[in-house]
Amino acid sequence: MAAQVTIYHNPRCQKSRQTLQLLRSHGVEPKIVEYLKTPPDARSLAKLVQQLGGRASDLVRDKDWRKLGLPQLEDPQQIFQALAERPELIERPIVVSGGKARLGRPPENVLELL
Template structure:
């Protein structure tokens, strides 16, 4: 089974989720998405696997959400995706991809449903 985790090592939930994967015997590909953000196509694919719209995956309390104008309700799907690609700090974390599905590790145990 191929598993990816979009990880931020400074985030407690992200670290807990990675530890949970390791405790399950899963060797995941760790993508530090702040250093290597997903492209627009990859992020769109992740959103589809999550069954979410872009704004649902955004960390709206980050300052850049408002300062970059991403709080504008008139923005379409592609503009919001591009906003996350350009400002990866806006992407909710951690995201785990496994078995053609995705889950957000909030709480970390939420990822167990896709393993």
């Protein structure tokens, strides 16, 4: 049985829409989490970073963070808390499958999970 695929999706984001379309073109109908409507908490964000194999800062939309004049944070827990409070600053899309995650920038990155 194939692993469940989940996409943290923003339907207003072109890359997110492209990634969802790419998954569907490969016969995958993912569980869609519209993270602006149901934001992940700090603990869930920490798990996503672990699944990405990266750093907390990998989840941050840097341009939007700077535009808001937010301070640079080094502590992962502070980053996760800030993103939980302002989910619009989460980099998107994020696709999770089989205990691993990939950012869909570019969308083709997520094909590694299939």
